[in-house]
Amino acid sequence: MKLRFLALACSPRKNGNTAVLAGQALAAAESAGCSTELLHLADYRYAPCRACDGCFPTGRCVLQDDAGLIYEKILAADRLILAAPVFFMGICAQAKMLIDRAQQFWAAKYILKKEVIPGIKNRPARRGIFISCGGTTMPGVFDGSVQVVKAFFKMLEIELSATLCYAGVDKAGDILQKAGALEEVAETARKLCIP
Numbered sequence: 001m002k003l004r005f006l007a008l009a010c011s012p013r014k015n016g017n018t019a020v021l022a023g024q025a026l027a028a029a030e031s032a033g034c035s036t037e038l039l040h041l042a043d044y045r046y047a048p049c050r051a052c053d054g055c056f057p058t059g060r061c062v063l064q065d066d067a068g069l070i071y072e073k074i075l076a077a078d079r080l081i082l083a084a085p086v087f088f089m090g091i092c093a094q095a096k097m098l099i100d101r102a103q104q105f106w107a108a109k110y111i112l113k114k115e116v117i118p119g120i121k122n123r124p125a126r127r128g129i130f131i132s133c134g135g136t137t138m139p140g141v142f143d144g145s146v147q148v149v150k151a152f153f154k155m156l157e158i159e160l161s162a163t164l165c166y167a168g169v170d171k172a173g174d175i176l177q178k179a180g181a182l183e184e185v186a187e188t189a190r191k192l193c194i195p
């Protein structure tokens with residue numbers, strides 16, 4: 001069976017740098033025979049977590065919006081490419097809002113002692129990569145985002161195989177001038193095609 005790649009392009013700029021890199025990763029995966037799907041979070045509507053604890057009794061979020069659909073796809077994927085820019089020294093709000101909605105899986109795992117990923121034992125090990133761009137070259141500019149992504153991937157039982165972060169990339173399209181970036185992303189995605 002083909003490995004299923006899902007890329008989440010989290011930037012509100014659908015033609016932005018991180019979206020270009022997400023597309024590059026998927027193109028490489030598709031060439032290597034994997035199935036791929038790209039979602040732009042900008043096309044979806046979802047609310048932030050309300051901390052209502054409504055997920056505690058069931059392990060399911062009580063909010064009815066597009067986050068449910070996105071999470072169905074995340075749970076089904078074998079490979080996750082999370083591509084999100086730095087906004088104010090952290091991961092962009094579009095990504096963070098979605099990530100916080102994973103509280104339902106925290107409830108399932110730690111309160112209800114349930115399996116988070118359906119049938120995980122009979123599936124390929126889940127792996128993924130985090131891709132980011134920041135406009136500046138400030139020290140530590142990606143640190144906050146990487147901490148968030150580590151916690152998110154762990155919650156969803158995805159091994160974080162690589163973090164590919166490009167500093168000094170600001171205007172949409174700047175990533176095309178960043179030496180080696182496209183190749184590095186493609187090569188990393190190809191490595192994820194090995195089950």
Ligand SMILES: Cc1cc2nc3c(=O)[nH]c(=O)nc-3n(C[C@H](O)[C@H](O)[C@H](O)COP(=O)(O)O)c2cc1C
Nearest residue numbers: 011016017018085086087088089134135136169170
């Ligand atoms: C609201 C906002 C906040 C930003 N904050 C930072 C920042 O703290 N540090 C930084 O290096 N770049 C910052 N940037 C620049 C973006 O990270 C940069 O333009 C990046 O290439 C955007 O990726 P995208 O094209 O995929 O949207 C910010 C941009 C926006 C719109």
